[in-house]
Amino acid sequence: MSENKSTPPITEQEISRRAFFNKLGMGSLGVAAVGTLGFTYRFLSPNVLYEASPIVNAGKPEGYPIDSVTLDVNSAIYLVHLEEGFLSLNAICTHLGCMTAWKPELGIIACPCHGSKFSREGQKLAGPAPKPLPWLKTWLSDDGDIMVDRSTTIRPFEFLRI
Numbered sequence: 001m002s003e004n005k006s007t008p009p010i011t012e013q014e015i016s017r018r019a020f021f022n023k024l025g026m027g028s029l030g031v032a033a034v035g036t037l038g039f040t041y042r043f044l045s046p047n048v049l050y051e052a053s054p055i056v057n058a059g060k061p062e063g064y065p066i067d068s069v070t071l072d073v074n075s076a077i078y079l080v081h082l083e084e085g086f087l088s089l090n091a092i093c094t095h096l097g098c099m100t101a102w103k104p105e106l107g108i109i110a111c112p113c114h115g116s117k118f119s120r121e122g123q124k125l126a127g128p129a130p131k132p133l134p135w136l137k138t139w140l141s142d143d144g145d146i147m148v149d150r151s152t153t154i155r156p157f158e159f160l161r162i
């Protein structure tokens, strides 16, 4: 007598198990596809840092009386108005990078870290700083605002005359 080798009838329980594994497989494929898309997007997008613009709008010249030294802490620049014109200085000490401070009672720019001192034109007067404070490119915009480019240094004593 031969044994019946045909496939046994599928029960309700087996159908639900099969459906479960089908759904599990499709879900896994979906997760893998989303992950692949995420990695592809990260791979194709430029790997750059978005930094603030080096251009600073310092406002109207009338805001700076003659013989004034104004520190903008946020952009780390001094705007100095002298008889000869305007100049802007990088306020970061050339020794080890501390933020300097204007000392009106002494008429100097001083570094609190190791005692370097600079004139209001940025020239080194004392201390371990190896270089003067750099002059920054400064110009007047079409709207009449003083603009400073923190990324561009110029030769000292090139005043902005208005």
Ligand code: FES
Residues within 6 Å of the ligand: 093, 094, 095, 096, 097, 098, 111, 112, 113, 114, 115, 116, 127, 128, 129
């Ligand atoms: S960081 Fe200014 S003197 Fe050292």
